[in-house]
Amino acid sequence: MHPMVKPALRRGWRDLNTVQFGMTPAHAMTLGPMDTATGSFLELLNGTRGLALLREEGRRMDLPDGHVDALVERLAESGLLDDARGGGPAADALRGKKEVLDRLRPDLASLSLTASEPGDAISRLAARRSLRVQVRGAGRVGAVLACLLSGAGVGEVDVRDGGRVEPWDLAPGGLPAEAVGDRRDEAARRAVRRAAPDRPPRRGPAAPPDDGPGFSLVILAPRDDVAVHAPSPSTADPLMASGMPHLYAGVVEGTGVVGPLVLPGETGCAGCLHEDRTDRDPAWPRLVAQWRSGKPRQARPCDLTLATAVAGLAAAHALAFLDGRAPSSAGARWEVSLPGLHWHARPVPAHPACPCGAAEKGEGEHLAEDGRPRETMAGQRPSEARRTAGAARLAGTWRAHV
Known part of the structure; x- marks a missing residue:
């Protein structure tokens, strides 16, 4: 192990014997009392x-025997320490690709x-x-999200869509102007390859559609x-x-939507959403049938900045899930509307009339005490409560700073 205080956390002295790691309340912690020798050793x-x-x-710095090991252990328990050579063989392979890692250093931090x-x-x-992810839709939201x-x-990020690129599909960070007239899926895949820090092997245009198993996540x-x-x-x-x-994402009439993230049989799905809306509004099925049968519009209202914000938030939720976390879109839809732009979450509860079976599990089986989905994937990190408790165990020298 090559211990390293996380460089992403800025360090500052609150007073002569108290060090603060980090600036924001979400991650900042303090260490004290801190003697001069230990402060220098950091x-x-x-x-x-x-x-x-x-x-x-x-x-050489006259620190007591065992002091270094105790300090390293406590820093690690509190989530303030990294290992410059840790992570296993896959991490070593990534370190061997300097240009790729340099592109990803902000993400790593x-x-x-x-x-x-x-x-x-x-x-x-x-x-x-x-990991492999499939994005279904290559418009202003889907193409940017995939990139x-x-x-x-x-x-690998696979993109599925039909038709050809229209001028209103273009967006910075998504489909470029030179793609107008090209097949949407092929144009989106080219954009995805350009965005990749490590170019994946190119799949030929004649490759058959891949809708089978092997994806970690599908984004609609x-x-x-x-x-x-x-x-x-x-x-x-x-x-x-x-x-x-x-995961669902998109823009409808000046409203951006991210979610729900559906874990089949665990959290509310599209069927649960439909049943819940029908319970609250008996006219809902009639309205949906009319909307779906209406004449399609050539260019739907999809503000460029709103679409980009939706793509960014959806990508962040997708990455949180892929990294083994439980994002707040699991069982909920995040929505934001112009011009106020206030994000708010609308729960998508598991509905007993939906055949998905999520309601049969009972709310307590897949929801934590605070009502959010439990972190169920391998490699999850301890909760913030555990992290704070770990700090409190450090012989009374650590305390969380808010």
């Missing part, structure tokens, strides 16, 4: 020395803020390279605004049957 925790060399440095164990951040970043996931290190980002507002349960039937996690 500068050596920069990832260039192993524990044996750090112990020698500690002895961000992951380190929420990583629980030393080496966990680069391990998660390296794991993204083996964001590719740029964040997801190994339809260009049809009715499909955004009232997603058809039948569209997701194959995903539900195969147990495939899927």
Whole structure:
């Protein structure tokens, strides 16, 4: 192990014997009382020395026996320490691709803020390279979203859509102007390859559609605004049957939507959303039928900045899930409308009339005490409560700072 105080956290002295790591309340912690020698020793925790060399440095600085190991252990327990050489073989392979890692260093630093164990951040970043995600929809939201996931290190991002690129499909970070007239799916895949820090092998245009297993997540980002507002349960039937996690995102009439993230059989799905809306508004099925049968519009209202914001938030929720977390879109839809732009979450409760079976599990089985989905994926980090408790155990010297 080559211990390193997380460089993503800025450090400052609150007074002569108290150090604060981090600036924001979400991640900042304080350490005190801090003697001068230990404060100076912190500068050596920069990832260039192993524990044996750090112990020698500690002895030269007249630190008590065992002090270095205790400090390293406590920093690690509190989530303030990283390992400059940790993360396993996949992380080592990523370090060997300097140009790729340099592109991803801001993402690595961000992951380190929420990583629980030393080496966990680069391990998660390296794991993204083996993941496959499919984005269904290559409009202003879907194409940008796909490029964001590719740029964040997801190994393969497949895009599915029909038709040809129209001028109103273009967006900075998505489909470029030279793609007008090209097939949407092919144009989006080219954009995805350009966004990737490590170019994946190119799949030929004659490759058959890949809708089978192997994806970690499917994202539904339809260009049809009715499909955004009232997603058809039948569209997701194959995903539900195969147990495939899927996330909805899009823009409808000046309102951006992210969610729900559906964990089949665990959280509310499109069918649950339809049943819940029908309970609250008996006219809902009649309205949806009229909207779906109405004459399609050539260019639907989809503000460029709103579409970009939706793509960014959806990509962030997707990455949180892929990294083993439980984002707040699991069982909820985040919505924001022009011109006020106030994001708010609308729960999508599991409905007993929906055949997905999520309601049969009972709310307590897949929801935490605070009502949010439990973190169920491998490699999850401890909760913030556990992190704070870990700090409190440090012989009374640590306290969370808010």
